[in-house]
Amino acid sequence: MKNSRRNGLVFVLILILTGSLLMGNVLAQETIYLNMGSTSSTSGLYAWCVGTASVINKADNNIITTVIESGAALDNLRRVKEGTFDFALCVDSASAMQLHKGISNFEGEGWEPIRWLFLRNAIVNRLYVKADSGIKTFKDLGGKKFCPGIPGASGTTNFINFDKVLGTGIDIVPATLGDAINLLSQGRIVGLQKSSGLTSLDAALIEVNLKTPLAVIGYSEDDIEKIRAAYPYILFFETPAGSIVELPDNPTIMEEGQVVGAVASSNLPEEVGYEIVKAYVEGFDEVAAAYPGIVGWDP
Missing domain, CATH: 3.40.190.10 (Periplasmic binding protein-like II)
Structure with missing residues (x-):
């Protein structure tokens, strides 16, 4: 009688353990x-x-x-x-x-x-302008319509903060990339900011450059000093002359960088x-x- 009870208890334990393992397996496969x-x-x-x-x-x-x-x-x-x-x-x-x-x-x-x-x-928040605009630096954007990017993007917010710190007075026009490209093509803004690879244009702007020649501008040493005094965590990368594949004649500039x-x-x-x-x-x-x-x- 005792052996029967013992065997029955062992059988129940085996069922419980088997059920637990099966349940664990199901949970492990849950999507x-x-x-x-x-x-x-x-x-x-x-x-x-x-x-x-x-x-x-x-x-x-x-x-x-x-x-x-x-x-x-x-x-x-x-x-x-x-x-x-x-x-x-x-x-x-x-x-x-x-x-x-x-x-x-x-x-x-x-x-x-x-x-x-x-x-x-690692990328840069690249400042694109029309090649024939005569704009060479961030400060040259003062009083002009420029698109810093889409609302909510860190690059957009940084650009707006830089404008305030430097007192540049840029006429800021936030927009999606597609809208900004249209505005640039129509001459309603002088340029736009777009995150890009270190040595290339953003993919969406390569075609734009074929129809509307672009140039890339940067920040002066004085600009960088003032910006970093207010925002010490901001990075700046040097982009050597000729290093942007699609713009071999672009001069050496300093650009905001991000990891x-x-x-x-x-x-x-x-x-x-x-x-x-x-x-x-x-x-x-x-x-x-x-x-x-x-x-x-x-x-």
């Missing part, structure tokens, strides 16, 4: 749906976002990522904080640091949970974050085929 912040669909960088989501979704990780158009860096950071986005691309390290510490664009909004996922590349990548928060499970980074690294060549600007940059 995880994530919202990923990106940028404007008219930006050349949108291809990077779509390519990144594609390799994550193709990986054997039970993760389905939806690309959501946004206003880029600052917009993405705010929406990660509020939980609308599970993770986001097109965020520069300086903006992420501002949110973490609750300074500058995030004054009084400090949020410790923000985390860096992986690197995309850009992807962010999430500590609220995202560590194993999910790991799978996102793993998928990006393993699918890097496929993403690079969609957006060549990352070639040579180790994430």
Whole structure:
């Protein structure tokens, strides 16, 4: 009798353990749906976002990522904080640091949970003007209509802040890239700002340059000194003469630089974050085929 009870108890325990293992296996295979912040669909960088989501979704990780158009860096950071986005691309390290510490664009909004996922590349917020405009420096934009980018992008906010610090008095016209290109072609603005690779024009502006020849301008040493006195975390890169492939005659200039990548928060499970980074690294060549600007940059 005792042996029968013992055998029955063992049988029940085996059933419980088997059920637990099966349940654990089901949970492990449960599909995880994530919202990923990106940028404007008219930006050349949108291809990077779509390519990144594609390799994550193709990986054997039970993760389905939806690309959501946004206003880029600052917009993405705010929406990660509020939980609308599970993770986001097109965020520069300086903006992420501002949110973490609750300074500058995030004054009084400090949020410790923000985390860096992986690197995309280093870029510049490039100032494009018509080649025949006679505009040579940032200060020459004073009193003229210029598009700094889309509202919510860190580059747009930085440009507006620089204008205030330097007292340049630029007539600022925020707009999407597509609208800004139309305004430039129609002569309604003298130029526009667009994040670009260190040695090339933004993809959307290469065709524009063929029809409306462009030049790229920069900041003077005096400008940089004043800007960094107010915003010490801002980076500036030197772009040597002739280094921009499509503009071989452009002189040496100083441009605002950014280190850009992807962010999430500590609220995202560590194993999910790991799978996102793993998928990006393993699918890097496929993403690079969609957006060549990352070639040579180790994430």
